[in-house]
Amino acid sequence: MTAEPVETPTTKTRYDAETLASLTADATQIMARYPDPRSGLLPMLHLVQSVDGYVSRDGILFCAEMLGITAAEVSAVATFYTQYKRRPNGTYTVGVCTNTLCAVMGGDAIFDELSDHLGVGHDETTPDGAITLERVECNAACDYAPVVMVNWEFFDNQTPESATALADKLILGEDVVPTRGAASVCSFKQMSRVLAGFPDGRADEGVGAGAPTLAGLSVARERGWTAPEAPAADAADGATGQTSPPVGTPGSSAERTPTTAPDTSVGKDKKSGEDAK
CATH class of the missing domain: 3.40.30.10 (Glutaredoxin)
Structure with missing residues (x-):
């Protein structure tokens, strides 16, 4: 027999005590992965989907209570990403x-x-x-x-x-x-738990990259193709392999001298004598 949803002084959700305890334990694990616990919101939304089959009202309240943010903030995220469902999803x-x-x-x-x-x-x-x-x-x-x-x-x-x-x-x-x-x-609920960061042991099953995916690699090996060498480190940016443009030239991030009317003229919201922005 399913336990009746209960209200407690510590939560506004209607989860029964057993479900709430399980969710809390899992959410605590998720939050511990991040320097800022709030960063755990995305996997936590998958977690509540694994229980309810969608991001329910109770799921939103649960996430908000655990992370110390508002239900509106949780809803803003839940309605932005298409993998979060706001009504019961199919199996x-x-x-x-x-x-x-x-x-x-x-x-x-x-x-x-x-x-x-x-x-x-x-x-x-x-x-x-x-x-x-x-x-x-x-x-x-x-x-x-x-x-x-x-x-x-x-x-x-x-x-x-x-x-x-x-x-x-x-x-x-x-x-x-x-x-x-x-x-x-x-099932959708089971996959939602995987997306929340709780592996189900199936990650190494089956074939990953098949022949069509590896076709280009096979051709490169047959023809002896290799990637070009990166430019010398002292002449190029180490992260991108691209030489930085000289200061002041197009593409440079250095400050430049204002030259055009939008740079120098007084804006409509400025009075004469004020610095233009």
């Missing part, structure tokens, strides 16, 4: 890349087919709560375009037919195997 986020190369290779057709097949649009969830469908930006997998991701696991070289078959398996609760990376797909 699986199915993301179709429709950025340039994937779109050219059929990404738009895949999204349209899935949208019709599932009866939902972008960032909408199927009535059974199984799938949230998304258009996503580049996933750095252009060499396998078009790409579909399920809770950020890769399914490469997709077609409208293979993508709808994948969605049907997810709805039926059948196991699916990503093309690369982990050997299985976990």
Whole structure:
């Protein structure tokens, strides 16, 4: 039997005591990773998603209380990034890349087919709560375009037919195997916990970089190509390998003598005799 949510003098959230204690322990670990605990807000938002399935009101209040900031500040971050959901997400986020190369290779057709097949649009969830469908930006997998991701696991070289078959398996609760990376797909809540910084042991599973990714490296090795040597350290910037322009020339960061009207004229908000800015 699920414990009833309770209010306590130390929190405005409605988490039961057991859930609150678990969240607090995990959030404390997250905060300890950073010199400024406030820097832990992003993984903490993933943490509350791993419990609630989205960034709930209670999740926002919890983060604010732990970090000593306002709920408005937490909400500002939670509404900025698309990986944070403000309403219950599906068990699986199915993301179709429709950025340039994937779109050219059929990404738009895949999204349209899935949208019709599932009866939902972008960032909408199927009535059974199984799938949230998304258009996503580049996933750095252009060499396998078009790409579909399920809770950020890769399914490469997709077609409208293979993508709808994948969605049907997810709805039926059948196991699916990503093309690369982990050997299985976990739930949205489980992946949110991983994104919060709590590994699930799957990081070293499967293939990382496949043949298309390594094609350029193979050609370079076959032809004996190597990267050009960096300029001498005394003549170039050590970080970029670029020689700095002389002071006062275009590209120099040194102060220059004002020469144009905007530099020298008195602004509309200035009175005669005041320094122009």
